[in-house]
Amino acid sequence: MGGANHSKPPFYSSASASNNNNRKSRWENNSNTKSPSNPNTKPNPNPNPNPSPRHPPPPPSLGPPPPPAYGFHMLERRTIILADGTVRSYLALPPDYQDFPPPPPPHGRFDYHRNPPPHHHIEGPGKRKFGGGEEEDYNNNNNNNNGSEFRSNKQLRVDNKVDQDALKKAFLHFAKLINENVTLKNTYLTHRNQGRLRCLACTRSVTEFPDIHTLLMHTYNSDNADLRVDHLGLHKAVCVLMGWNYSKPPDNSKSYQFLSADEAAANQDDLIMWPPLVIIHNTNTGKSRDGRMEGYGNKIMDSRIRELGFMGGKSKSLYGRDGHLGITLIKYAGDQSGLKEATQLAEHFEKENRGRKDWARLQTQTLGKDEENNPNLVKLDETKGEKRRILYGYLGTVFDLDKVDFDTRKKVVIEIKREYKRSV
Template sequence: MKQVKVEETGVDPKALKSSFLKMVKLMNENEADKKNYRANGKLSQLKCPVCQRNSVDLHALLNHAYHAKNAEHRADHLGFHKALCVLMGWNYSVAPVHKTAYQALSTAAAEANQGDLILWPPTVIIENTYKSQKDGQKDVMSNKELESKLREMGFAVVDVEPLPGKDGHRSMQAKFPASLDGLNKASQLVELFERQGHGRATWARIRSIAPTADGGNNPMLVKVDGKGERTWVLYGYLATAWDLDMLDPESKQSVTVKSRKELDLD
């Protein structure tokens, strides 16, 4: 089947990029909308966020966004089209004419498209941030305790804050400077976690396993030394737009979304 390339004639590339990143953030700020997109509109009426037009399903919504002719909102419509394709793991460079064409994208390519969209300032989400008390029970790490731990690992960050967390797990965020150097430092920390086998993929597998009462008997969450002292294992990964639902409302307002491949530091 012939693939029809997306037509962006007459649209300023900078305006399109800005609209795309804006739509990605908007899409990830609203968990209900995101779930409805993934359910193909079965949860509630699908609406175009640009002009509020209703659509019967995602295919119709994508076609509307792609073919909308209003010049004033053309960039926003195309930006939404691209953002929705990235969310669904589809090929945004192919016009939404035939489902079998634009929905054909490898898992690796889809994950790369999603992983490219990072939160800014660069942020590392750190999971399982607990400590052991003298009585053997677990307690949450304070901001200063995590900052101290990160300094021991060779990383000084500007700001460490707790996150609401999901599924009963304790999460914190470590924010680095909004600069190329800050991104490099954040990436180095993430690479350290990955080398230890404590990155995003491993954490996702841990979350999929039913936890014990406090996780204290899970060797992937807690290490026990020869004296019987428990040390909680930290996991970390670079925050992307798809992690926005983990942030508190204030943090959501203060961050933006950037493309790592096309990093614009203006």
């Protein structure tokens, strides 16, 4: 009995070695590894890393979890204006989100970025402007003094964060841009309550609005820090064009649209062309034999202005496809003396009841009538015994850009008359 017990270990050991575990499972072979007759236990320089089935092998290291493809810190605030004029904020991916570096490849498994680890943000070069602290600032209701980007535009204006020189430049730029384009100008004036009005300050995308009130709400409450000055300049330019109060914030009550006619006219007359010029109307004399319109030339107009007692200006008569347009520009030097001479000539016509308002009223009364027999347009010169045209004139402003020729329109700039007088 004793000999039989000592003969089995070498038999099973040799069978295991020769059959390469074909008859017995892995667990059964490992159960007899304590037998000293197993020749593979001692000479093996690399022992079995899993000597016991009770200790399974540890899973391979997967490394740190991959960073999320997107995060709250990558979002930026935007605004949308609803049909009722109210403004709502929302968060969206920036336009350049595709330029962010992709996350590192996963280690031995697929990663669909469905469950990114919580509280894990990119700290490398892909980190955006505000980093992970933006979420904290947002949840703190903007109480952090360093979170200036989360302040409302009204707060920024109260704190005088808007560069006034840059705002003035943007205002004059948009005032000229709107008024030198007849189609664009008429779109604002005639489609104030309907139509598709485009925001000229949104350079990166085409933004359109159903009416002018919604457009002004957008320009005044723009959250784009890079284009805030441009939006405020456009807001002021449109308000002056419409004759509204640009200093009052637009809201649903639309109280900013109520401004006296005198104040609205003062705001419009304050934006003059520079170098200053006076626009003279009714300088045409009739049609020639070939049907083209004739009128006073430059020398004749210089002589007539001198007869009125004014010097220093140079005349430029305007012509079109059909001949003389009946308009002559009296241009002056771009300095204080030139502005003074131009203002004096314009005031002369105003005192004679032949200024801007008088000419506009006359156009509605004499449209389509015989001009040669109209005493408001033609009078008899008793000294020379001939008929002479009655001149009407006023100081050229930004709203008269559509009346001047192309060369003058491109060369002039827009200045604020009251500020120029104050600075000189």
